[in-house]
Amino acid sequence: MFNIFNRKKENNKLFYHTDVHCHILPGVDHGSKSVEQSLAMLQAQLNMGIDRVICTSHVTAGTFENTPQSLGDAYQVLKQAVADANLPVELHYSAEYRLDEYFQQERAAEHLIPMPGNYLLLENSFQQELLGLDELFFELRIKRYHIMMAHPERYSYYSRRRQRYEELHRRGVKFQVNILSLAGYFGEGARSNALWLLKNDLVDMLGSDMHDLDHAQVIQDYINSKEWRKKIAPALENRLLNDTLK
Numbered sequence: 182m183f184n185i186f187n188r189k190k191e192n193n194k195l196f197y198h199t200d201v202h203c204h205i206l207p208g209v210d211h212g213s214k215s216v217e218q219s220l221a222m223l224q225a226q227l228n229m230g231i232d233r234v235i236c237t238s239h240v241t242a243g244t245f246e247n248t249p250q251s252l253g254d255a256y257q258v259l260k261q262a263v264a265d266a267n268l269p270v271e272l273h274y275s276a277e278y279r280l281d282e283y284f285q286q287e288r289a290a291e292h293l294i295p296m297p298g299n300y301l302l303l304e305n306s307f308q309q310e311l312l313g314l315d316e317l318f319f320e321l322r323i324k325r326y327h328i329m330m331a332h333p334e335r336y337s338y339y340s341r342r343r344q345r346y347e348e349l350h351r352r353g354v355k356f357q358v359n360i361l362s363l364a365g366y367f368g369e370g371a372r373s374n375a376l377w378l379l380k381n382d383l384v385d386m387l388g389s390d391m392h393d394l395d396h397a398q399v400i401q402d403y404i405n406s407k408e409w410r411k412k413i414a415p416a417l418e419n420r421l422l423n424d425t426l427k
C-alpha cells in the first residue's frame with residue numbers, strides 16, 4: 182500500500198553542473214585522502230547534479246606547497262580511476278592559491294595553473310587583507326588572468342567594511358561563494374556576508390569547497406531545504422558563471 186511516510190526522500194539537484202572549488206584530488210592537501218574517497222566524493226557530486234568538476238587543491242606556503250607536477254600526477258591517477266569506474270564526470274584541475282610568499286614564488290616561476298576560462302581561484306589570508314591586493318590583481322590581469330576570489334564571505338574583516346566587496350567587484354574581481362557558508366557551516370558571520378552578497382547581486386559562482394563526504398552531506402541537505410529552493414536558487418539561476426567557464 183502507498184504510504185507517504187515510507188517514500189524515499191528525493192535528493193534535490195543543483196541548477197548548474199560545474200563545481201569550481203573542491204578538494205577532491207587524492208593525497209595533495211587536507212581534502213581527499215585516497216582515490217577511493219575521491220570517487221565517493223565525485224559520486225556525491227553526481228547525486229547533486231554536478232558532472233563537471235574543477236579540482237582546486239590548496240597551494241599554501243609551508244603546509245601544501247604543491248607544484249604543477251604534484252597536482253598533475255594526482256589528477257592523472259584520479260582521471261584513470263574515474264575512467265575505470267565509468268563515472269560520467271568531466272574532470273579538470275587547477276588550484277586554490279593562498280595569497281602568500283609561495284604564491285609569489287610560483288607566479289614568478291610561471292607555475293600557475295589556471296582553470297578553464299583562464300581563471301585563478303585566489304584565497305585571501307583569514308587575518309587581514311593582503312597589503313597591495315589591488316596592485317597584485319592588476320598585475321595578474323595584465324597577464325590575462327581572470328580573478329575569482331575564493332569564498333569572500335569567510336573573511337571576517339570584510340563584515341565591517343562591506344563596501345570593499347563592491348569596490349573589488351567593480352574592478353573586475355569575481356566572487357565565488359561557498360554553499361557551505363550559506364548553509365551556516367562556517368558560522369553566522371560567513372552566512373550573513375554570503376546573504377548580503379546575494380542580496381547585492383555580487384555572487385558570480387557557487388562552489389562546494391568539499392573536503393570530504395561530511396561536507397557533501399551538509400550541501401545535499403541544504404539544497405534539499407526550502408530556503409535553497411525558494412530563495413537562493415531562484416535568485417542565482419540566471420546569473421551564475423559556473424557553467425560558462427570554457
Ligand SMILES: [Fe+2]
Nearest residue numbers: 202203277390
Ligand atoms: Fe577550498
